Amino acid sequence: MLDDLILDLRDSLGATVVVVTHELASIFTIGNNSVFLDAETRTITASGDPKELLAHPPNPTVHRFLTRGKGNKYEHKVSPTLIGAFVVGALALLIVAVIAFGSGQLFRKTQEFILYFDGSVNGLRIGAPVKVKGVEIGSVKDIKLETELGSQIHKIPVIIEIDLKKVIRRGVAPEKAMDPNTIREFVKQGLHGQLQTESLVTRSALRGTRLVSRNPAHASSSRRATIFNTRRSQLSPPSWNRPRRPLSGSSRRLDDIDLKRLIDSLTKTSDGVGQLVSVNSPTLKSILQSVDQAMPQLRGAISRLSEVGSYSKHQRHKRVSGPPPDLDRCAERY
């Protein structure tokens, strides 16, 4: 459009137009005279009508410039067949990689279940195996924490993925071996999840175990969970506000202790001891001086008492009546 404007203005006003450009469309549309500046030789290597230069290029550089983007003999043309073969090869490699690295995971039929834990699942990681009587039938897919507003109790939903090919029942199709109704029946019979340590140095494993008895001695309640199918509408999760029995007795005893009074008493005792042993305390100084002065008199009294004791031992058989004269003297002195 601007090219046409240039030509119109040139024709209507009779102006001469000098245009600097490397756009081939403009060059061939409006140009009737030209010079070609060659950066290599640093001079003009062609001049004249651009269309004539295209028809009879004076050198390869001018030809390349005027025919660039048109697949001329100086340019390398990429084969469409080669591009197609490259794409097909890349797709084939992608499929091989999916099969090799996926180990058939993409084609595996699985069923998800949710296990609600009341207590800590410390050590449990995503990918940990799920076992029934030592048989690995799936893995942990996700671990979350559910909270409820105004409640101190948290639930930990652990989502597990069961490989349906690992569970078989006689006369039942594999996809129906772990259907919700079957699982509901198993849960009624006592099936539940239990967190167990697989190894001291490896990791925790979530083991689904079918318990005949619900005796708490066999499994800690905080490490057990009830199994639910991920279709939550079929089975409702357990109540949120159920009290935690193992802690209730201990917490009641803790409530009975008046901790504030206990702490106040300990603080007063500590302050008294501190004032008593303080280096600058005048009371302590006076006590120490009195003790120092009394010590010689105390030693004298002890030695006299020992003399009195020996006198009594030797004169016991002579005693008739009344206190002995030395004893009276001692009594008067002290």
Added chain:
Amino acid sequence: MAYGSFVLMRDLNFTINDGDVFIIMGGSGSGKSTLLRHLIGLNEPAQGEIFYRADNFTKADPAKRQEILRRTGVLFQSGALWSSMTLAENIGLALEEYTDLNPHEIREIASLKLALVGLKGFEDYYPSEISGGMQKRAGLSRAMALDPEILFSTNLRPASIPLAHVCWTI
């Protein structure tokens, strides 16, 4: 042509005839734009002379150069419009500088020049309110304001020249 001791181009001998649409072409960095700057006096040739008809432009004094350049118009790559002026004011600037026309006449001529490049009705738009292609056309209109004998232009074809545009306002 040279930048200091670095010689960019040498032995440039060519003639542009009246009424030519003369193309200066070459690869990137070959010196096309530098040659244009020499032709309009923004750069001085290291050696040689430039003639406009019989007038030696290279050796002309400033007054003579101004007289020669008065017969030329320049369209820069981006239009190079003053962003603080409307399109009519941009075109009228050269008319105010080089003619004795009154403001009303200048406004009339500016409207006429804009109409020549398809921008009738955009007289009071600012450059930022129109597209890049329209800016380039307005630049062409300004370059033709003084009816030049020679029009210099760089890279005529912008990326796209829209037939319509949307102007976002806040």
